[in-house]
Amino acid sequence: MTPRIERVAVDALCVHLSDAIDPDLLPWLQAADQALRQRFAGCLIDLVPAYTSLLLHYDLVQLSEQQARAWAAEALQDLQPAATRSGQLHQLPVWYAPGVGPDLRAVATRLGCSQRELIRRHSQPVYQVYALGFAPGFAYLGLLDPALALPRLATPRQQVPAGSVAIAERQTAIYPLPSPGGWHLLGRMPLPLFDPHTPPYSLLQPGDQVQLVAIERYEFIRLGGDPTPCEAPA
Amino acid sequence: MTLLRVVKTLGLAQLQDGGRFGCRHLGVTQGGPLDWLAAGLANRLLGNAADACVVEIPWGGFSVRAEQDTTLALCGADLGATLDGKPVSHNASFRVRAGQQLDCRSPRSGVRGYLATPDGFKAPRLLGASATVGRERLGGLQGDGRSLQLDDQLSAGSRRPAPVSLSPDDYFDLSAPAILSMLFAAEYAQFSGHSLFAVTNHSWAVDNRADRMGVRLTGPRLVYQGPGLVSTAIPLGSIQVPPDGQPIILLQDRQTIGGYPRIGALTPLAVARLAQCAPGQPVRLHTLGQEAARQQTLLWLQRLQ
Numbered sequence: 376m377t378p379r380i381e382r383v384a385v386d387a388l389c390v391h392l393s394d395a396i397d398p399d400l401l402p403w404l405q406a407a408d409q410a411l412r413q414r415f416a417g418c419l420i421d422l423v424p425a426y427t428s429l430l431l432h433y434d435l436v437q438l439s440e441q442q443a444r445a446w447a448a449e450a451l452q453d454l455q456p457a458a459t460r461s462g463q464l465h466q467l468p469v470w471y472a473p474g475v476g477p478d479l480r481a482v483a484t485r486l487g488c489s490q491r492e493l494i495r496r497h498s499q500p501v502y503q504v505y506a507l508g509f510a511p512g513f514a515y516l517g518l519l520d521p522a523l524a525l526p527r528l529a530t531p532r533q534q535v536p537a538g539s540v541a542i543a544e545r546q547t548a549i550y551p552l553p554s555p556g557g558w559h560l561l562g563r564m565p566l567p568l569f570d571p572h573t574p575p576y577s578l579l580q581p582g583d584q585v586q587l588v589a590i591e592r593y594e595f596i597r598l599g600g601d602p603t604p605c606e607a608p609a
Numbered sequence: 610m611t612l613l614r615v616v617k618t619l620g621l622a623q624l625q626d627g628g629r630f631g632c633r634h635l636g637v638t639q640g641g642p643l644d645w646l647a648a649g650l651a652n653r654l655l656g657n658a659a660d661a662c663v664v665e666i667p668w669g670g671f672s673v674r675a676e677q678d679t680t681l682a683l684c685g686a687d688l689g690a691t692l693d694g695k696p697v698s699h700n701a702s703f704r705v706r707a708g709q710q711l712d713c714r715s716p717r718s719g720v721r722g723y724l725a726t727p728d729g730f731k732a733p734r735l736l737g738a739s740a741t742v743g744r745e746r747l748g749g750l751q752g753d754g755r756s757l758q759l760d761d762q763l764s765a766g767s768r769r770p771a772p773v774s775l776s777p778d779d780y781f782d783l784s785a786p787a788i789l790s791m792l793f794a795a796e797y798a799q800f801s802g803h804s805l806f807a808v809t810n811h812s813w814a815v816d817n818r819a820d821r822m823g824v825r826l827t828g829p830r831l832v833y834q835g836p837g838l839v840s841t842a843i844p845l846g847s848i849q850v851p852p853d854g855q856p857i858i859l860l861q862d863r864q865t866i867g868g869y870p871r872i873g874a875l876t877p878l879a880v881a882r883l884a885q886c887a888p889g890q891p892v893r894l895h896t897l898g899q900e901a902a903r904q905q906t907l908l909w910l911q912r913l914q
Contacts, residue, residue, distance in 0.1 A: 425839070
């Protein structure tokens with residue numbers, strides 16, 4: 376594997392391992408993450424993995440771009456995929472219901488299946504955490520069953536409640552905080568995903584695995600979930 | 610002990626320190642003062658670290674009353690500040706006595722003023738910083754991302770350094786036209802030849818869609834000709850171009866990951882200058898080589914020492 380390294384800012388390089396999303400890339404991304412962190416050590420400001428790439432934000436006081444490129448190339452030569460899976464398996468409870476998942480009915484209708492079947496297909500796979508982004512603790516989970524892939528909403532919602540479980544394209548995710556959002560909402564997850572006071576801060580980490588478990592309303596409330604229905608679809 | 614009490618605010622003034630680093634892989638945005646140079650200079654006037662916590666005051670309309678004698682400093686936008694009604698010098702530190710009121714009125718040049726106190730304002734640190742990010746409910750006086758509120762009590766160090774002022778060479782002349790340095794970077798090679806020419810040879814206007822996440826520029830339509838992109842993490846100053854061809858320059862509160870093609874990135878200094886441009890204001894872009902941009906950044910960082 377020969378990564379492509381490109382300049383993205385005066386003090387940032389982007390290391391591309393591939394140009395297409397691929398579940399087999401995860402161990403390579405993890406290995407690259409580890410190798411770059413080790414090589415750059417105190418000269419690293421941030422290293423941010425995404426699906427196929429890592430953004431390397433280095434300290435321009437200590438390093439020229441030429442040095443940074445040389446170090447990155449050196450760290451990435453003879454890269455081997457991470458041998459052991461560092462990730463944890465999380466089982467996350469989800470209450471799938473039209474009040475908290477206002478797109479459940481419309482998505483089932485569009486896909487020509489029952490809501491029950493949609494819930495079964497959404498909660499069946501073990502998803503990988505590809506990356507965290509968009510908001511603190513927001514995990515991009517994939518890959519979604521291709522039969523469930525839909526484009527984003529034409530008009531994003533102004534306010535998606537915290538805990539909302541959503542799908543778009545081949546991805547699914549859970550909103551850690553209330554925020555605007557353009558994904559289709561199927562249900563709600565009652566547990567907190569991000570705690571800025573306690574390391575490692577985010578419940579989900581890149582490389583972790585996630586299994587969604589359908590639960591009933593009483594269980595959702597027992598776990599501390601907020602059952603307030605969503606605003607009407609935009 | 611309270612040093613300053615907020616007696617008037619538009620609800621936009623926020624505490625900002627250097628920002629959060631080392632946690633963008635968790636989805637946490639950078640934050641920090643948009644005009645990092647002005648914030649750093651205000652701190653330098655008081656002998657503080659460049660990233661000590663300041664109040665960022667967009668558009669003025671912010672007043673505080675001193676509850677103790679102190680020295681304060683104001684840099685960035687000229688907000689026509691007065692102390693008990695008498696003008697205070699801009700880009701300078703000045704003494705304040707208990708009971709006096711500092712009024713930051715409205716911008717005469719620039720957009721964002723920065724108010725510094727000895728050793729910085731005290732605020733809880735979360736993920737290594739006190740920077741306020743409302744969207745993420747992080748930072749600020751209570752740590753929950755709220756902007757400063759009426760009657761908030763601010764405390765700081767008890768030093769009272771002697772008043773000093775900046776030389777005019779230390780900071781931008783905000784009444785002069787804004788010329789922003791950029792590097793071609795990321796997907797620039799997949800923009801049309803005309804776009805690469807137009808970006809630096811036309812005037813742009815700051816759109817009114819401008820906030821701490823990003824600033825949209827309106828002008829010639831930039832055309833990306835490459836394939837769809839898988840989302841990647843985005844650095845400060847990235848010039849992303851959505852399908853409508855009007856670029857958005859991403860600032861300190863940008864989301865960590867995005868998928869629009871980018872024609873390049875502003876230099877850190879240009880980000881600071883853009884932060885002082887009001888909607889409707891014309892700006893021009895010009896390109897700089899990477900090493901020249903680095904040397905320019907290092908020079909200004911040195912001045913904050």
